Amino acid sequence: MANLARIEDRPTPPQVYSWRVYVNALIATFAAIMIGYDSAFIGTSISLTSFKTEFDLLEKSTSELDLISANIVSMYQAGCFFGSIFGYPIGYFYGRKFGLMIAGAVFCVGAALQVSASSHTGLGIMYGGRVIVGLGIGVASNLAPIYVAEIAPPAIRGRLVGMYEMCWQIGGVIGFWINYGVTEHIASSHKQWIIAFAVQLIPGGLLLIGTPLMTESPRFLVTRDRNGQALRNLSYLRNLPHDAPYIVQEFSEIEAAVAHERSLAGAGFFGPVKTVMADTKLIQRLLLGISLFAWQNATGINAINYYSPTVFKSIGITGSSTSLLTTGVFGLIKLVCAMVWLLYLVDQLGRRNLLMIGSAGGAVCMYYIGAYIAVADPASHSTKTVDAGGKSAVAFFYLWTIFYSPSWNGTPWVVGAEIFPQHVRTFTQACMAAGNWLFAFLIARFTPQMFTSMGYGVYLFFASLMVVSVFFVFFFVPETKQVPLERMDELFAPDVKAWNAHAIVTGRMKDHYQDAEQGKVVRDRSPELKSEEEQVERVTYSE
Structure with missing residues (x-):
């Protein structure tokens, strides 16, 4: 039987486990839902007869169809590759909160481009949308779990990071089943295949709308020498006054850890790289x-x-x-x-x-x-x-x-x-x-x-x-x-x-x-x- 009880590293006031830290973690993990959904729905969507009819793929040879299918799917991974690299400087210079907001906005732009594709536009705009969606997902896949781990109290860090994994899998399940639903209940048409593409906008939009409500990671703020704001954010997330003994101890440990890291890696963007x-x-x-x-x-x-x-x-x-x-x-x-x-x-x-x-x-x-x-x-x-x-x-x-x-x-x-x-x-x-x-x-x-x-x-x-x-x-x-x-x-x-x-x-x-x-x-x-x-x-x- 799995032990789900909290194992605390120190005596912890119950206020620390308030809704605030859970809500912030949940908003960030919407990134995982859009990642899981996008990874799951695309293969089944492009196999629908309605999609192939829309873009005149039924008359293509096997080799031509293979190439087109591979391009539609793999353009996404190419975007994810570069997005995950861009996630490092974005997270370093702009923070986890604003970085996730950027990821959500970029993702929604890419999803909207895919929805606008049709027989009149051809597949070019679809390819572009897939790359842009991938860029957003690459950034989010880098920053979301880091943010959740940094704001979580030690006793529930595994649980909150686990929410990210669960949201990924939930997004995947929705992606697999959405096409089964439209196949069973919607006749073959433009509407049939576009629904699955349009659903991408839901988790991406929720991430974009939710990120302004998030509280920036106190640990990131300390790395940027914004210690006053970091203390206020930590106090809010832990639901305790800034002079509470628990806050004073945790904040001092964050400051000590950041100073220790700088002594090892050096300050600046290239310190860890070097x-x-x-x-x-x-x-x-x-x-x-x-x-x-x-x-x-x-x-x-x-x-x-x-x-x-x-x-x-x-x-x-x-x-x-x-x-x-x-x-x-x-x-x-x-x-x-x-x-x-x-x-x-x-x-x-x-x-x-x-x-x-x-x-x-x-x-x-x-x-x-x-x-x-x-x-x-x-x-x-x-x-x-x-x-x-x-x-x-x-x-x-x-x-x-x-x-x-x-x-x-x-x-x-x-x-x-x-x-x-x-x-x-x-x-x-x-x-x-x-x-x-x-x-x-x-x-x-x-x-x-x-x-x-x-x-x-x-x-x-x-x-x-x-x-x-x-x-x-x-x-x-x-x-x-x-x-x-x-x-x-x-x-x-x-x-x-x-x-x-x-x-x-x-x-x-x-x-x-x-x-x-x-x-x-x-x-x-x-x-x-x-x-x-x-x-x-x-x-x-x-x-």
Whole structure:
């Protein structure tokens, strides 16, 4: 049973857990709803006959249709890639609040351009809208979880950051089901396909409208030497007077932490960049963190997210309504598994074990699906009903989802947040977000051509990559659970290996605490170290 009780780092007045911090976090997490929705709806929308009719795609050859579909989907990831990079300077110079406002405005402009596309305008304006929407999402995917982590009291930080992950998955479920709804209840027409595109404006608009009501992060204000406003904002968020002992202590720790970070990375925009680039160990960790997103995409998740109708058609699911229903169930399974991961698995099984189990189980499922398609060739024997073999393939697809969602879905972001010190984390997070969107772009850009040219080989390809990822995780990814941030360097020390680093470091920790209890060691953490350890942010992005 997951423990949902608050574990406080100090005696905390109940006023700290008021509606104010929850409302601010909820407004920011609307960014995750628009991210999840946009990632889910597009593949099913462009598969609708009404969309193809609107833009004269029914007469296109398979190769031409593949190229157009790939362009519509991948333009979004290209925008996300550059947006996630822009999110770093925007967040540094303009803050989290105004940065999210910019993201919401840009997103709404892009969504409006897509809605204005028609047979009269052609697809050019659609491509432009997809890129602009991606820019907004890239910025939001960088700033929203940072903002939530910075305003949250330590005892509920995981819960509030978890709201971001849940909103992402909720947006995905809505995106998968919206097209099923319009297919069932609206006749094939311009109205049918445009509804799903127009729904993008709801979460984007709510973010844009809500951001002026947000309270800027006190921590950001201290980094800009606006300490007076920072104290007022912290007092408001905690629902306590500015001279309350709890506020005085927390604010002093924020000031000490920022001063400590400046001493390590140097002041200014390029301080964290220079720190990472000058440290070989940090560069290696950055490459490790980015590589986890390459392996995440190697599971095939974004091929499924963006082209789910194509995936189910290859298994033998015919009819747009049936295909969209099957896709909607996929979204629901992802949501449920993400909740189980958040509330229980990630802290119980650990990051490393989850990744290896997810890859091993997912590989078996993908191999089965590929073998079924190779033997049965359902695309060449299309029928209105799915036979027993087809049903078993769908079952293994859902089983693959059960293996993927509580493992590779969010765990790479947890590891990426934990292996970097606080004073460089905003920069490394931007790099990992950019890497995530870059790999998603590559998968989205070439998936239609892969299915056309490789057939069942696509499943064998992703399955084989998952097998390789098991060995990658075993040899290069140390377990990070229960290891304080201040001892993270020990997991990457030359005298330990990834497969035994956790046991060695936790063993040292145990000996240290035993010695302290016996009076051999007096351990008095400085405010800087304490603050840095407390601010380990479990920032969870997924597909």
